[in-house]
Amino acid sequence: MRRIYLDYAATTPTHPLVLKAMLPWFTDGFGNPSSIHSFGQEANGAIEEAREKVAQLIGAKGNEIVFTGSGTEADNFAIKGVAYAKEHEGKHIITTAIEHHAVIETCKFLEKRGFNVTYLSVDRDGLVDLGEVKKAITDETILISVMHANNEIGTIEPIQEIARITKDREICFHTDAVQTVGHLPVDVDELKVDLVSISAHKFCGPKGVGALYIRKGTKIVPFMHGGEQEHGRRASTQNVPGIVGFGKACQLAQQEMGQEKERLETLRDKLIKGILNRIDHVHLNGHPTQRLPNNVNISLEFVEGESILLNLDLMGIAASTGSACSSSVLEASHVLLALGLPHESAHSSLRLSLGQETTEKDVDYVLEKLPQIVNKLRTMSPLYKPGKK
Amino acid sequence: MKRTKDLRSLYSEKVMEHFQNPRNVGEMESPDGIGHVGNPVCGDIMELYIKVRDDIIIDAKFKTFGCGAAIATSSMVTEMVKGKTIEQALKISNKAVAEALDGLPPIKMHCSALAEEALKLAIEDYLAKSKRKEE
Ligand SMILES: Cc1ncc(COP(=O)(O)O)c(C=O)c1O
Ligand code: FES
Numbered sequence: 001m002r003r004i005y006l007d008y009a010a011t012t013p014t015h016p017l018v019l020k021a022m023l024p025w026f027t028d029g030f031g032n033p034s035s036i037h038s039f040g041q042e043a044n045g046a047i048e049e050a051r052e053k054v055a056q057l058i059g060a061k062g063n064e065i066v067f068t069g070s071g072t073e074a075d076n077f078a079i080k081g082v083a084y085a086k087e088h089e090g091k092h093i094i095t096t097a098i099e100h101h102a103v104i105e106t107c108k109f110l111e112k113r114g115f116n117v118t119y120l121s122v123d124r125d126g127l128v129d130l131g132e133v134k135k136a137i138t139d140e141t142i143l144i145s146v147m148h149a150n151n152e153i154g155t156i157e158p159i160q161e162i163a164r165i166t167k168d169r170e171i172c173f174h175t176d177a178v179q180t181v182g183h184l185p186v187d188v189d190e191l192k193v194d195l196v197s198i199s200a201h202k203f204c205g206p207k208g209v210g211a212l213y214i215r216k217g218t219k220i221v222p223f224m225h226g227g228e229q230e231h232g233r234r235a236s237t238q239n240v241p242g243i244v245g246f247g248k249a250c251q252l253a254q255q256e257m258g259q260e261k262e263r264l265e266t267l268r269d270k271l272i273k274g275i276l277n278r279i280d281h282v283h284l285n286g287h288p289t290q291r292l293p294n295n296v297n298i299s300l301e302f303v304e305g306e307s308i309l310l311n312l313d314l315m316g317i318a319a320s321t322g323s324a325c326s327s328s329v330l331e332a333s334h335v336l337l338a339l340g341l342p343h344e345s346a347h348s349s350l351r352l353s354l355g356q357e358t359t360e361k362d363v364d365y366v367l368e369k370l371p372q373i374v375n376k377l378r379t380m381s382p383l384y385k386p387g388k389k
Numbered sequence: 390m391k392r393t394k395d396l397r398s399l400y401s402e403k404v405m406e407h408f409q410n411p412r413n414v415g416e417m418e419s420p421d422g423i424g425h426v427g428n429p430v431c432g433d434i435m436e437l438y439i440k441v442r443d444d445i446i447i448d449a450k451f452k453t454f455g456c457g458a459a460i461a462t463s464s465m466v467t468e469m470v471k472g473k474t475i476e477q478a479l480k481i482s483n484k485a486v487a488e489a490l491d492g493l494p495p496i497k498m499h500c501s502a503l504a505e506e507a508l509k510l511a512i513e514d515y516l517a518k519s520k521r522k523e524e
Contacts, residue, residue: 306456
């Protein structure tokens with residue numbers, strides 16, 4: 001059976017050239033980068049080369065990049081690191097209601113330890129309101145964390161504009177750019193951010209490796225205590241093959257980004273238009289234009305997301321949903337609810353995220369199969385009354 | 390790489406079979422009892438209709454807005470009640486429905502509880518209606 005992967009926002013396949021770059025560092029290049037001998041120095045050289053590639057992709061300097069074990073770790077590091085470094089200056093943090101769990105749960109943890117957190121609401125398209133950011137800032141505010149683009153609905157936030165608000169104050173600005181780095185141009189000076197979270201596996205790098213960009217001069221406490229690796233900011237022997245693969249993925253992304261972005265946008269728009277034309281009672285979630293090139297998120301009213309996913313999977317199509325039924329805690333997506341959508345809309349949501357192997361044929365296949373699935377499920381649905389608008 | 394061919398790692402083959410080919414889907418014209426329930430856990434909705442002659446359930450139908458387990462249990466419960474007396478049907482537990490489907494993942498047991506509840510409500514509705522007729 002044909003298998004079509006449309007869940008690139010969850011993870012991507014490792015690029016063959018990335019894998020090729022990684023392999024020698026499992027075998028010949030096994031040395032510990034902290035060792036003085038040639039084995040160690042070779043590995044260290046490979047890490048520093050990768051660091052430069054990561055830095056280059058986002059317009060940073062090598063010594064502003066700290067390698068981490070994931071995007072989640074980068075988020076934890078940024079938020080806890082700044083909170084603990086600046087708690088004497090104030091205990092107020094501002095973030096949004098639509099952040100990834102890696103940010104939200106970290107903020108909730110800090111709330112239990114005496115910090116105050118404001119979770120900014122978003123509009124129906126998922127955009128943060130600049131006025132709300134201004135209003136939320138107090139003398140106690142030490143950190144603002146707003147994601148660059150949302151992983152579920154694809155909305156791209158006005159990071160530059162938010163940074164302008166924080167610029168004249170002693171407030172640290174973090175952005176979770178896990179969904180944008182490698183896909184869209186990200187330049188730390190243009191965005192005027194102090195901290196940026198990155199994850200390799202979202203753009204054809206390996207899993208279990210990420211980075212935190214830390215602007216020079218940013219007050220932050222180390223994430224792990226131990227050896228002097230990563231300038232003492234993140235102790236533990238580095239994941240050399242992973243980091244080398246991460247560097248290679250950055251280099252490839254830099255070469256291919258422009259073309260790939262346009263190609264995906266065309267496919268994305270074809271898919272969105274096709275679905276809206278072929279199926280009634282459907283709406284797009286997230287911003288219509290200010291959205292990730294590869295993200296399609298729709299609500300197919302009167303049908304439940306998990307049962308859509310199962311049917312798609314039976315036809316070889318892999319996707320995801322924000323339905324409570326498919327969540328391990330049986331809670332609907334906090335992102336979709338934050339848009340002000342009713343529970344049923346979150347329940348009926350379907351995310352199709354495209355990537356480097358997606359072709360126009362794949363899009364056509366989905367456009368052929370999805371209406372059949374929705375029809376079948378609607379005939380079973382007590383909510384669907386045909387003919388009613 | 391080892392690949393599970395279908396979704397058997399999530400659901401049993403029987404669940405998937407009922408999910409793909411659900412029995413007794415649809416509304417019923419002039420049913421003798423209707424059970425309508427909403428799931429407080431995840432917000433799903435199930436409607437179950439029964440037709441009764443001489444204390445025996447001769448037909449059952451359903452409509453469900455819910456996950457794969459919810460659809461499969463609706464299908465199975467409508468199959469199980471057909472031909473049963475009211476008394477026998479009242480004894481069908483959600484566990485029995487889940488067992489008839491070769492089991493459900495623990496997190497999906499609440500979906501089968503919904504099917505049991507819809508059945509009970511449909512029977513209660515039938516009993517209340519027939520009582521009213523007698524009076
Ligand atoms: C926006 C966002 N932040 C953080 C993460 C976590 O990244 P990782 O899987 O590397 O921990 C993800 C991916 O799931 C994400 O999409
Ligand atoms: S109906 Fe929601 S989890 Fe089964």
